[in-house]
Amino acid sequence: MLAGGAFGGNRGLRPVPPEKGVFPLDHTHECDLEKKEYINCLKSSGYQSERCRGFSKLYLECRIQRNLMAKQDLSEFGFGKEYGMGAS
Numbered sequence: 212m213l214a215g216g217a218f219g220g221n222r223g224l225r226p227v228p229p230e231k232g233v234f235p236l237d238h239t240h241e242c243d244l245e246k247k248e249y250i251n252c253l254k255s256s257g258y259q260s261e262r263c264r265g266f267s268k269l270y271l272e273c274r275i276q277r278n279l280m281a282k283q284d285l286s287e288f289g290f291g292k293e294y295g296m297g298a299s
């Protein structure tokens with residue numbers, strides 16, 4: 212095995228954290244319904260994500276309401292007023 216381990220080891224580079232930080236996984240499945248609706252929409256639309264933006268917004272709102280990610284204005288994710296609750 213090469214020195215440094217399987218994942219490259221220490222090459223003198225400092226790790227960079229993700230821009231938004233780490234957020235908790237949904238271990239208690241609080242947002243499973245929203246996630247499943249979004250995934251089903253993706254599958255039925257041939258993975259055309261634009262058609263499923265409403266479901267994506269509902270999923271993000273669920274995560275924010277349950278403190279599974281930081282509270283943030285959804286306009287920062289590209290959602291304007293045209294993507295109200297339940298829009299798809």
